[in-house]
Amino acid sequence: MTRYILRRGLGSLVTLFFFLTAVFFLVQIIVPADFTVQFALGMGPAQREALREELGLNLPLWRQYLNWMGDFVTGKLGTSFYGNDVIEVLKQTVPLSMLLFIPGTALAYILGLRLGKFTGWRPPKILSGVTTLSGLALFTSFPPWLAWLIAYIIGRRLGTQRTVFGNPAGSFNRQLWSEIDLEPAAAASRMLLTFAVLVGGMALLNWQLVRRGGRGIPVILGIIFVGGLSFLIWQAWGFGPQAIDLVSIASVPLLTFILLTFGETMLIMRTSLREQHNQEYVTVARAKGLPESTVRDKHASRNAILPVVSRLIISLPFLLTGIVIIEDVLGWPGVGSTLFGSLYQQDMPMVMALFLLVGLVTLVARLVLEVVLAMMDPRLRITETQETKA
Amino acid sequence: MADPSGLDANEDQGQRLAHARIRLVLTYGRLRGAWLEYRKSSMGLIGLGLIIVFAIMAVIHPILIDNVWPSGIYDPQVGFDPNYFHPSPPSSDHLLGTDALGRDVLSRLLAATTPTFGLGLAAALAASTIGTIVGAYAGYYRGSVDSVLSRFSDVALLLPAPILMVIVGTRYRDISPVALGLIYGFLAGLGGTAIMLRSQSLKLRESSFVEASRSSGGGSANILTRHVIPHLMPLAAISALVVVTGAVVADGFISFFGFTRSIHNWGTMIYETITYDQALSVPEPSWHALIPPALALSLFALAFYLASRGMERIADPRSR
Numbered sequence: 001m002t003r004y005i006l007r008r009g010l011g012s013l014v015t016l017f018f019f020l021t022a023v024f025f026l027v028q029i030i031v032p033a034d035f036t037v038q039f040a041l042g043m044g045p046a047q048r049e050a051l052r053e054e055l056g057l058n059l060p061l062w063r064q065y066l067n068w069m070g071d072f073v074t075g076k077l078g079t080s081f082y083g084n085d086v087i088e089v090l091k092q093t094v095p096l097s098m099l100l101f102i103p104g105t106a107l108a109y110i111l112g113l114r115l116g117k118f119t120g121w122r123p124p125k126i127l128s129g130v131t132t133l134s135g136l137a138l139f140t141s142f143p144p145w146l147a148w149l150i151a152y153i154i155g156r157r158l159g160t161q162r163t164v165f166g167n168p169a170g171s172f173n174r175q176l177w178s179e180i181d182l183e184p185a186a187a188a189s190r191m192l193l194t195f196a197v198l199v200g201g202m203a204l205l206n207w208q209l210v211r212r213g214g215r216g217i218p219v220i221l222g223i224i225f226v227g228g229l230s231f232l233i234w235q236a237w238g239f240g241p242q243a244i245d246l247v248s249i250a251s252v253p254l255l256t257f258i259l260l261t262f263g264e265t266m267l268i269m270r271t272s273l274r275e276q277h278n279q280e281y282v283t284v285a286r287a288k289g290l291p292e293s294t295v296r297d298k299h300a301s302r303n304a305i306l307p308v309v310s311r312l313i314i315s316l317p318f319l320l321t322g323i324v325i326i327e328d329v330l331g332w333p334g335v336g337s338t339l340f341g342s343l344y345q346q347d348m349p350m351v352m353a354l355f356l357l358v359g360l361v362t363l364v365a366r367l368v369l370e371v372v373l374a375m376m377d378p379r380l381r382i383t384e385t386q387e388t389k390a
Numbered sequence: 391m392a393d394p395s396g397l398d399a400n401e402d403q404g405q406r407l408a409h410a411r412i413r414l415v416l417t418y419g420r421l422r423g424a425w426l427e428y429r430k431s432s433m434g435l436i437g438l439g440l441i442i443v444f445a446i447m448a449v450i451h452p453i454l455i456d457n458v459w460p461s462g463i464y465d466p467q468v469g470f471d472p473n474y475f476h477p478s479p480p481s482s483d484h485l486l487g488t489d490a491l492g493r494d495v496l497s498r499l500l501a502a503t504t505p506t507f508g509l510g511l512a513a514a515l516a517a518s519t520i521g522t523i524v525g526a527y528a529g530y531y532r533g534s535v536d537s538v539l540s541r542f543s544d545v546a547l548l549l550p551a552p553i554l555m556v557i558v559g560t561r562y563r564d565i566s567p568v569a570l571g572l573i574y575g576f577l578a579g580l581g582g583t584a585i586m587l588r589s590q591s592l593k594l595r596e597s598s599f600v601e602a603s604r605s606s607g608g609g610s611a612n613i614l615t616r617h618v619i620p621h622l623m624p625l626a627a628i629s630a631l632v633v634v635t636g637a638v639v640a641d642g643f644i645s646f647f648g649f650t651r652s653i654h655n656w657g658t659m660i661y662e663t664i665t666y667d668q669a670l671s672v673p674e675p676s677w678h679a680l681i682p683p684a685l686a687l688s689l690f691a692l693a694f695y696l697a698s699r700g701m702e703r704i705a706d707p708r709s710r
Contacts, residue, residue, distance in 0.1 A: 140692040145684040321550045
């Protein structure tokens, strides 16, 4: 298992290198490095040359590439063309994006699995048909439009005083945040940490319970429990009201993301579970007299879930793209809004850093998922080792 | 029988004709079988129906402009109806109303269908071609060819194609939908499609019919073109249909954010309506100009996704 993880990790590093090279040259081909002209209209030619020299834009392309790669390896991401430290900007935005991405993906996944189980196991009825169709429709709906519509419904119809245009998700309550010495981004990373610890604890508890032969904790109960407990922890940590402000604003993009994402998981789970219907082990489980729910949850679902996880590995970049688009439409101050802002301003160090981030997050998430998949499906580990031996 | 060589030629021709006829019958039988299988999938049928509706929309627009609609009023780009105060809600003259500049919404909706088809088809063709070639070679030859090609696929999979297309759109504002489709299709084909087809090609490589062909002296190139690639075709078609969905939505992003100048585009219609509403600070959004393009975009994407589900029945005998 350790060898498997190491092999995969090394492979990811190589992929990351190629990815960065590809991104560098693609961005340079599409947007050539004469962009100082774009925003330095008031400068004389001499000043402009000096600026180009300062930014290292007068060097040949391969030197720029080596400089950038070298900076990246030594952990420097440089400053953006507007004088902000790129790492500072990332610190301000990444936790806020992760606050959408991680819980959003997890919740969408749980919802998709549940609905997939529901629609895939029973024979097709009106209810399962309606669920399937609405999941499909949400999955293929146009993301910015859906985001805008949800913001409109929540903003206008439920009466909260938020503008529909421009910044539909609303912005942070400045007065509330000035009371404490904490940035929203820092609060978001603390919230993520709380989630991680609590969910990890729950998983451990669940594992122990199942091992002792008891029933596991129901997922819905677990979510409620984690939510309530984490709020208490935030209150004790000293940013309770601010956390509520953050969550209430995050709810619109989060809801949009979940609605857009769960459909795919649901459809794959449905197809995959249908294939298990006629398998012999299912017949055996039924013949033993097991209740139908046990056959479904303990026997069929466990085999059906494998293609769902491997599909998730492929769709990760698309999920991240979804987050980027939703953030920009709803004005959530995360990575996505920054990326589009930098694109407008042709701020290349910033754009490159954000691409790097997207690649890095995808690779890490993929590695985690691959390990999870290998833990769930022993066949994968065996074929891997055989391949290395052969 | 005076000239034996002429007889030979005749016989040859007759034989060739007979062969062609047999091949035709076989192809017809195979297509018929595929259609009978496709027909059983209700999702596939809905998708096919939607695609036909969109095709009718694409065909009908030039006919309407030439024969029914006065082009000064209904032109999708510069039309203006002086009898109405714009934006106007749906009426008998303008079935879906007009937008803030006085252009007929229905006319614009129909005009956007053809470019969208062009984009989708370009993306599908590019993705299936690249995906089949890379996937078949990587899976069949394994070894160093595989590791190089798979690395390319991994990188292409990591690249967020819609965001790259947005960058392309900021730089080349007048880029044609077909070119955008080709770029998207290339990235998607090298990434997802190639990875999926590679694993299928790995399986085919070990199958008994490939082994039989190899033992009877078939070369690699022959096996690849005659046995492996034909068996990859249904899967390639499925992922090409899914790529159409992605390409259309990604194109919608670019125009939704106002990065391109493509006029006949559903994303542009949504973008412009929201922008005009914002500028005029109307109390309620102009739903009549917002919902049709949004619905058209979603349904177009949905149609091709559903069609891919129907294709799955043909490609994967297990699901029957």
